[in-house]
Amino acid sequence: MQESFELLVDRIISTTPQILAAITSLVVLIFIGRLASSGVGRLLGDDRTKGVKQVRLIKRLVRWAFNVLGLVIALHLVGLTQVATSFLAAGGVVAVVLGFAFREIGENLLAGLFLSFSRSFDVGDLIESNGIRGIVQRIEIRDVHIRTADGCDIFIPSVTIYKNPLHNFTRDGLRRGSFIIGVDYGDDLQKARETLLKTVQDHKLTLANPAPNILIAGFTAAYVELEVFFWIDTFSNDRELGEIRSQVMDGCHKTLAEKGFTYSSNVTTAIDMLPVSVNINQDKKTS
Structure with missing residues (x-):
């Protein structure tokens, strides 16, 4: 008993530096993992309005990666290299099994991480x-x-x-609106374009740069189609594109009416019916 106890004490004393080194390595890597996790959090931003859950998950993954690395190094320093290898191998097998079992969930998690970085x-x-x-x-x-x-x-x-x-649609704050309005073939198309362009430019919520534009979009059986393009800045006002588009359309409608243009709603394809007299009396030949 005494010899066994002395042998155990000698073994503990001889391995004390390795145990201390293993503990020190584990503590240091855990501390580094916390620092790295905090650094990643500051890099990604912890703003609650910008998806804070993915930031927390990334920080946790970074911290646990350093913890596992510290544990493996500690096991290796105390002479348990085989245990460390088995631990890593078992972790790899579990990861593969879980990967097949939760493939769709894993795809969503990876895609979410990539989307967090791509912004x-x-x-x-x-x-x-x-x-x-x-x-x-x-x-x-x-x-x-x-x-x-x-x-x-x-x-x-x-x-x-x-x-x-x-x-x-809103990354740079610029959005383009458009609509089509028709004018009669007998109207001056160039003058109609200039009139519509001035109306759009005078609207207080449309931008001068990029500049609005009026193009001939096509020819129908009843009228000529003019397409109106304009831009708005979504950062400088709280109006939606649909509301501004309605205001611009209303302004163009009123302007065309005031200038005497025959726009699409007034164009008609009616055919004038002229009176026709038909003589049904025929001369009869007498024999």
């Missing part, structure tokens, strides 16, 4: 993806919450947005 859209932006258009309300790891114009809340999976083309 192709943000809360408050008007986006369209896979035929769904709405204003972004929340950006989560698994999905993106948008609200459509009719008030419907839709949660689009992150992988859907990541795999499909994304249309961001």
Whole structure:
């Protein structure tokens, strides 16, 4: 008993530097993991209006990565290299099994992480993806919450947005509106274009740069189509494009009427019916 106890004490004393080194390495890496996690949080921004959940998840993944690395190094320093290898191998097997079992969830998580770094859209932006258009309300790891114009809340999976083309209508604050109005073939088209252009330019919510434009869009059987293009700045006012478009259309309608143009609603294709006399009396030949 005494010899066994002395042998155990000698072994503990001989391995004390390795144990201390292992503990020190584990503590240092845990501390570094916390610092790295905080640095990642500051880099990504902890603003609650910009999808704070994905930031927390990324910080947690960074911290746990350093914790696992510290544990593996500690096991290796105390001579438990085989245990560390088995631990990593078991973790790899579990990761593979979970990856197959939760493939769709994993795809959404990875897509959410990539979307967090790419910053192709943000809360408050008007986006369209896979035929769904709405204003972004929340950006989560698994999905993106948008609200459509009719008030419907839709949660689009992150992988859907990541795999499909994304249309961001408000990223730079510029949006273009357009509509078509028709004038009679007998009207002066150039004068009509100039009249419409001045009307659009005089509107207080349309931009001078990019400049508005009036183009001949096509010819129909009853009238000539003029297409009106204009731009608005969504950052400088709280009016929606649809409301501004209605105001511009109303102004163009009134201006054409005041200037004497025959616009599309007044154009008619009626045919004048002229009186026709038909003589049904025929001379009869007598035999």
